[in-house]
Amino acid sequence: MLYREAGDFKTSYVADSQTFPIKFDRFGYYAILAIAFLGIPLVINDYWANSIVVPFLIYTIAALGLNILIGYCGQLSLGTGAFMAVGAYGSYKLMTAFPELNIIFVIIAAGVITAGVGVLFGLPSLRIKGFYLAVATLAAQFFLIWLFTRQAWFYNYSPTGMISAPTREVFGFPVTGPRASAVSMYMICLCFLVASAWLARNLTRGTLGRQWMAIRDMDIAAEIIGVNPLMAKLTAFAVSSFLIGISGALLFTVYLGAAEAGEAFGIDKSFLVLFMVIIGGLGSIFGAFAGAAFLIVGPVMLKLLLVNTLGWPTDLAAHLEIMIIGALILVFLIVEPHGIAALWRTIKEKLRLWPFPY
Amino acid sequence: MPDNLLFAMEATLNGLTAGVMYALVALGFVLIFKASGIFNFAQGVMALFAALTLVGLQSGQVPFAHLINAIFGTRIHHFGWNMPTLLAIPATVLVMIGLAILVERFILKHLVNQEPIILFMATIGLAYLLEGVGDIMWGAEVKALDVGLPKGMSGAVDDLTFGWFGYGFYIDRLELWAAGIAAILVASLTIFSQYTKQGRALRAVADDHQAALSVGISLRFIWVLTWSIAGIVALVAGIMWGSKSGVQFSLSLIALKALPVLILGGFTSIPGAIVGGLIIGVGEKLFDFYMQPIIGGATENWFAYMLALVFLLFRPQGLFGERIIERV
Amino acid sequence: MLDTQSDEGYITADGRKIGGVAMEMRNITLRFGGVVAIKDISFDIRWGEIRAIIGPNGAGKSSMLNVISGFYHPQEGEVIYKGYKRPKMKPYQVARQGIARTFQNIALFEGMSVLDNIMTGRMHHMKANMLQQALWWGRASREEDENREQVEKIIDFLEIQHIRKTPVARLPYGLKKRVELARALAAEPSILLLDEPMAGMNVEEKEDMCRFILDVNDEFGTTTVLIEHDMGVVMDLSDRVVVMDYGKKIGDGTPDEVRGNEDVIRAYLGVSHD
Numbered sequence: 020m021l022y023r024e025a026g027d028f029k030t031s032y033v034a035d036s037q038t039f040p041i042k043f044d045r046f047g048y049y050a051i052l053a054i055a056f057l058g059i060p061l062v063i064n065d066y067w068a069n070s071i072v073v074p075f076l077i078y079t080i081a082a083l084g085l086n087i088l089i090g091y092c093g094q095l096s097l098g099t100g101a102f103m104a105v106g107a108y109g110s111y112k113l114m115t116a117f118p119e120l121n122i123i124f125v126i127i128a129a130g131v132i133t134a135g136v137g138v139l140f141g142l143p144s145l146r147i148k149g150f151y152l153a154v155a156t157l158a159a160q161f162f163l164i165w166l167f168t169r170q171a172w173f174y175n176y177s178p179t180g181m182i183s184a185p186t187r188e189v190f191g192f193p194v195t196g197p198r199a200s201a202v203s204m205y206m207i208c209l210c211f212l213v214a215s216a217w218l219a220r221n222l223t224r225g226t227l228g229r230q231w232m233a234i235r236d237m238d239i240a241a242e243i244i245g246v247n248p249l250m251a252k253l254t255a256f257a258v259s260s261f262l263i264g265i266s267g268a269l270l271f272t273v274y275l276g277a278a279e280a281g282e283a284f285g286i287d288k289s290f291l292v293l294f295m296v297i298i299g300g301l302g303s304i305f306g307a308f309a310g311a312a313f314l315i316v317g318p319v320m321l322k323l324l325l326v327n328t329l330g331w332p333t334d335l336a337a338h339l340e341i342m343i344i345g346a347l348i349l350v351f352l353i354v355e356p357h358g359i360a361a362l363w364r365t366i367k368e369k370l371r372l373w374p375f376p377y
Numbered sequence: 378m379p380d381n382l383l384f385a386m387e388a389t390l391n392g393l394t395a396g397v398m399y400a401l402v403a404l405g406f407v408l409i410f411k412a413s414g415i416f417n418f419a420q421g422v423m424a425l426f427a428a429l430t431l432v433g434l435q436s437g438q439v440p441f442a443h444l445i446n447a448i449f450g451t452r453i454h455h456f457g458w459n460m461p462t463l464l465a466i467p468a469t470v471l472v473m474i475g476l477a478i479l480v481e482r483f484i485l486k487h488l489v490n491q492e493p494i495i496l497f498m499a500t501i502g503l504a505y506l507l508e509g510v511g512d513i514m515w516g517a518e519v520k521a522l523d524v525g526l527p528k529g530m531s532g533a534v535d536d537l538t539f540g541w542f543g544y545g546f547y548i549d550r551l552e553l554w555a556a557g558i559a560a561i562l563v564a565s566l567t568i569f570s571q572y573t574k575q576g577r578a579l580r581a582v583a584d585d586h587q588a589a590l591s592v593g594i595s596l597r598f599i600w601v602l603t604w605s606i607a608g609i610v611a612l613v614a615g616i617m618w619g620s621k622s623g624v625q626f627s628l629s630l631i632a633l634k635a636l637p638v639l640i641l642g643g644f645t646s647i648p649g650a651i652v653g654g655l656i657i658g659v660g661e662k663l664f665d666f667y668m669q670p671i672i673g674g675a676t677e678n679w680f681a682y683m684l685a686l687v688f689l690l691f692r693p694q695g696l697f698g699e700r701i702i703e704r705v
Numbered sequence: 706m707l708d709t710q711s712d713e714g715y716i717t718a719d720g721r722k723i724g725g726v727a728m729e730m731r732n733i734t735l736r737f738g739g740v741v742a743i744k745d746i747s748f749d750i751r752w753g754e755i756r757a758i759i760g761p762n763g764a765g766k767s768s769m770l771n772v773i774s775g776f777y778h779p780q781e782g783e784v785i786y787k788g789y790k791r792p793k794m795k796p797y798q799v800a801r802q803g804i805a806r807t808f809q810n811i812a813l814f815e816g817m818s819v820l821d822n823i824m825t826g827r828m829h830h831m832k833a834n835m836l837q838q839a840l841w842w843g844r845a846s847r848e849e850d851e852n853r854e855q856v857e858k859i860i861d862f863l864e865i866q867h868i869r870k871t872p873v874a875r876l877p878y879g880l881k882k883r884v885e886l887a888r889a890l891a892a893e894p895s896i897l898l899l900d901e902p903m904a905g906m907n908v909e910e911k912e913d914m915c916r917f918i919l920d921v922n923d924e925f926g927t928t929t930v931l932i933e934h935d936m937g938v939v940m941d942l943s944d945r946v947v948v949m950d951y952g953k954k955i956g957d958g959t960p961d962e963v964r965g966n967e968d969v970i971r972a973y974l975g976v977s978h979d
Contacts, residue, residue: 032853033846095494147689150416150497154636155689158682169673221841225849226824226831233814233825240812243774244888245800245829254835286633290501297498302816331447334517342509348502352495353487 038220041371055209060202068201069274075315076208077269080215082295082307084262089293090302091223092255093235094144098156100288101163102260103267104280105133108173110268111182115175122187122194126211126268133264134257136163141256145249148238160286167280183277195272204273211269215262220304222258231255232302263292294344298351300360309359314344380544387546388662394552396658397559398617402635403642403650404563405610410644411583412603413485415496419504421632423473423608426511428615428624430472432522433515434465440514462524466612473608474601476507481600508629517626522619526554555617562613563647566606575602583645637685657681714751717944718959724752726785727896727928728773733782735768735952742768743779744952750896755922755929757939760949761972766932767809769949770898773930774806775799787895801829803895807885807902809932815874819884822873823859826891827852856891862924863887863917879910886917890927897921899931903938911935915942940964948972 029035039045063072081103088094109129113120120128140159144152167173174182186196192203222228230251233241242248271278278284291314299310318340325336355361402420409417417423433440437456446452460468484503488496527550534553535545570576581589582599590596618628638657642649661680668676714723728750735743743765750756758766771777773784775796784791786802805826814822830852833845860866863883868876873884882902889897902918903911915938921927933939939946940960948956948969955968963969 032850032857036849036853093494095497143686143689149494151640151689153497154640154682155686157633157636158679158686161679161682165675165678169675218839221845222835222839225838225841225845226828226833227835227838229817229821229825230828232817232821236814236816237812239776240808241814241825243776243796243800243806243808243812244826245797245805245892246825247795247797258835258839290505293498293501297502329447332443335443335447335513338509338512338517340509341505342513345502345505345507345509349484349499349506352491352499352502353484356491356495 036224038224052213055213060206063201063205065201068205070319071316073204073208073274075311076205076212077266077274078292078295078315079308079311080212080269081263081266081292082299082311083215083219083304084259084266085292086296086299086301086303086307087219087223087231087262088255088259089296090300090306091228091235092231092252092259093238094141094252094255095149095153096156096259097153097286097289097293098140098159098163099263099292100284100286101160102133102137102263103270103288104163104167104284105136105260106130106264106267106269107271107278107284108167108182108280109133109264110272111175111184112173114185114187114272118185122189122272123207125187126265126272129268130261130265133267134261137256137260137263138253141253141260144252144256157286160289164280164284167284179279181277181279182271184272184275187272196276199273208269208273211265215265216304216308219258219262219307223304227251227254235302294348297348298358300358301356303357303360305363306358306360309363313359317343383542383544385663385666388666389659390546390548392659392662393655394548394556394658395662396655397552397556398614398621398631398654399634399638399657400651400654401555401559401562401610401614401617402631403638403654404559404566404647405607405614406635406639407642407644407647407650408566408603408610409607410639412579413582413600414493415485415500416493416644417503417607418497418500418632419507420607420611420635421629422504422507422511423476423611424615424618424631425624425626425629426476426507426615427469427473427608427612428522428619428628429511429515429520431465431469431524431612431616432520432619432624434460434468435462438515443516444513466524469612470609473612474605477601477604477608480604481597485600485604486597504629504632508626519623519625520619522616522624524616524620526551526616526620528620549621551617551621558613558617559651562610563651567647575599579603634681637681640685640688657684660684714753717754721753721944723754723944726750727752727787729785730769730772731783731785733769733772733779733784735765735772735777735779741952743772745782746947746949746952746954747782748947748954748957750928750930752928753922753926754944755918755931755942757943757946758930758932758949759934759936759939759946760955763951764949765952766949767900770806770900770930770932773896774804774898800892803892804898805889805892805894805896806898807882807889807900809900809904811878811881811885813873813881813885813888816872818870818872819865819876819887820856820860820869822884823856823887823891824852826888827856829892830855855893859887859890862920863890879906879913882906882910882914883917886914886921890921890925893925894927896928896930899929899933901932901934903933903935911938918942 029040039048059072081099085096085099088096106129109132110125113125113128114122140156143155147155168180174180184195186193186198188194189203189207193199194203194207223231230241230246233244233246234248234251238248241251267284271283275283295310295314296307297310298313299308300306321340321343322333322336325331325339326333351358402424405420405423406417409415409420437458437460439445439453439456442454480503484499488499529550531548531550531553534548539545570579578589578594579599579602581592581594582596586596589599614631615624615628618631634657638650638653640653641656642651642653661677664680665674665676714725716722726749729747730749731747733743733746734741746769758769760766768777772779775794775798778793814825817825831848833843833848837843837845860869863886865880865883865887868880873881876884886899886902899918903914906914918929918931919942922929931943943960945958946956946960946963947954948963948966950968950972955972956963956966958966
């Protein structure tokens with residue numbers, strides 16, 4: 020009864036096209052922001068930050084990025100892992116080359132570098148489509164990982180072949196390195212996520228976003244009515260890679276602290292983020308959040324249940340997890356190709372009419 | 378003859394035999410793609426699953442023993458008998474046919490008329506599902522697979538090349554066998570699709586689903602048929618790879634190698650899959666041989682994809698594929 | 706200026722004044738491999754007129770439209786637009802020059818709402834750069850609002866207010882055709898190409914569509930080129946008609962002239978070729 024649009028009249032097109040047209044949603048959104056920025060920092064501890072919250076924030080950024088490419092522009096990519104690696108190694112090289120540079124700028128710059136690499140590997144998308152493009156992005160995946168593991172310049176000739184993040188501070192609080200506290204890790208990731216989501220939302224609701232969707236829905240018709248496919252696809256690759264690069268940079272600098280490309284950014288990462296996008300919902304900003312939450316929280320819960328409670332061996336739990344994820348992908352693609360976001364939308368539509376359905 | 382050239386020739390030969398393996402996996406892809414327009418990412422995992430099942434049956438493992446033990450606290454693992462290979466292979470074939478039926482019943486049927494990109498992602502899901510099931514059913518540890526194929530250095534090749542060049546090439550006998558079996562497989566598949574009623578139906582479905590339906594071909598039967606054949610091809614590939622380097626997870630990764638093979642050969646061409654496999658096999662060995670001193674090793678990881686990428690840019694339909702015509 | 710023959714146009718039967726030559730097709734020949742789809746066809750399109758292209762199935766009408774919109778590039782001949790020879794350009798560049806079109810098999814963006822589809826048609830009127838759009842700042846939000854207003858006018862004009870926010874995939878066929886027209890109109894085109902705008906419609910829907918086409922021409926003075934099978938509709942709507950058969954032009958003139966043309970009658974009624 021609370022959830023309805025009746026009586027909430029829009030008198031301008033600005034009001035009509037806002038992100039949350041329904042009052043209840045708007046308040047909910049502000050409430051969530053308030054809790055995220057003011058509430059959670061008070062209660063967060065190392066366990067929650069490390070096992071769920073920080074990875075959720077970081078992977079959501081990656082899922083947002085990939086969703087722009089696949090969900091909005093219809094270009095399939097299996098190179099997410101490698102693009103995250105570009106962000107990670109980019110931030111590492113910048114941090115070590117310019118120790119004075121603020122970490123925030125380092126991460127943004129890493130995103131820009133990744134955007135450049137993304138555009139480069141996005142060029143084939145002008146000639147090829149669908150899973151052909153997927154193979155082209157696989158080339159990026161394997162080539163870049165090879166580059167980062169075999170060419171010593173990228174890991175500063177460290178004998179282990181690993182890169183590790185030195186301590187950097189924001190407003191005097193260390194956010195990277197071993198001294199970083201749970202709260203500061205959480206806050207920097209949250210800020211980047213909120214900014215990314217806002218950016219993604221703005222881009223997808225404007226003329227650029229419509230051009231992406233036009234290419235996704237019917238590329239030839241889009242070109243004939245005036246969409247420049249080169250521009251549309253490459254901007255999608257650029258924005259998508261930018262966000263994925265930021266996510267990779269955060270994953271390495273803030274969360275992992277040390278990484279090796281093959282281990283941390285292998286093809287399984289590409290699939291993980293792809294699955295987040297599918298389960299969350301293709302072509303939906305909310306879907307990126309939902310998908311990341313599902314695939315970060317789900318496995319933790321499953322492990323808690325099977326290993327800690329039932330005492331099953333960890334490898335069995337891991338296999339079961341793989342199996343369940345695979346099955347879920349199939350179920351979602353068959354039942355609801357637009358994922359959790361579409362389920363959520365259906366619930367809201369029902370709610371609008373509740374309790375009087377006519 | 379200079380040593381360098383000899384080594385290069387040996388690398389080429391090794392590449393050819395590796396290429397046969399790639400081609401075998403790619404063949405499974407082509408079959409399914411032709412009949413259902415689905416790019417089956419799970420083909421590699423199917424090979425793994427088939428090999429796991431074969432080993433499991435041979436050694437009399439109890440399926441899902443691990444799971445059962447975890448739930449009921451039992452300690453079962455083997456039935457205590459060994460199934461002869463000649464019995465285990467047909468049994469595995471039955472399992473693969475069963476799998477094809479399940480795939481059709483629970484997945485394909487519900488995804489008719491979906492976009493190719495959705496179908497592709499569905500097969501990625503299937504790959505994960507199957508991998509998980511395989512691991513839970515038979516355990517994830519590396520297993521040796523022996524179906525009685527000869528292994529070790531081929532003395533004949535060694536003698537022959539020693540006679541020619543004064544340097545004996547090393548070739549595994551297993552790989553020679555694999556090449557032979559692949560040839561037989563391709564020949565029989567060609568005969569099947571050209572000269573049998575089911576083969577014609579299969580080609581009709583590949584051409585136009587609705588038209589095939591309207592002349593009374595059962596789409597569902599054809600799908601089960603192709604997935605069964607692809608399952609059998611996966612079994613053959615699984616046996617070959619498994620005998621060579623043990624049955625383990627990495628086996629499913631050959632599916633990834635098959636992708637560039639298909640780009641080169643074209644998605645719809647059986648000879649294309651073979652030639653593409655050979656080109657990739659030889660290409661990556663030679664590239665690694667010549668480039669290792671300059672840019673470092675392990676270029677096999679990406680060479681095939683980069684080659685495919687170059688191909689995609691200049692000849693998107695592959696060497697033997699049908700030309701893509703766009704319309705509004 | 707290549708074109709020197711731009712005369713002053715003519716007055717139609719119902720008293721509308723038609724302007725000079727907007728676009729001229731000169732000796733267009735289009736081949737696909739060995740198949741000749743269009744054989745040496747020339748005709749012109751004048752400002753403000755409704756120009757129909759008719760002909761039996763496979764006559765090459767849609768190919769002709771695809772040549773005009775730059776999707777096919779003819780092997781021979783040239784397209785003169787606004788007095789200049791048009792160089793070989795990509796379809797989106799042609800669209801940018803003010804040529805909008807609809808498609809024979811509806812080509813709407815199924816995943817988007819009606820409003821978004823029509824807004825896509827206005828993309829050339831939106832110049833905000835990527836950064837402005839990302840920050841939704843300055844030009845980006847202002848343009849969105851201004852263009853929304855223009856789009857709402859078209860929505861009102863075509864009477865589709867009630868489905869504004871509906872996803873296109875949920876619409877019935879007739880409405881989809883109307884949305885497609887709206888998308889083309891949103892571009893404020895100089896020349897509007899309509900590929901069988903009335904195919905598969907019932908009488909009522911056809912009447913509506915006819916009214917819209919005439920109203921568009923009346924209100925905005927949009928030059929319209931349309932392909933249509935329904936002879937009655939074509940003869941009523943159009944000012945001049947090009948008749949094609951087997952890739953050749955067999956007639957060109959006002960509906961009355963064309964109706965009396967021997968070749969046209971033969972192509973349509975199938976008088977035996979001797």
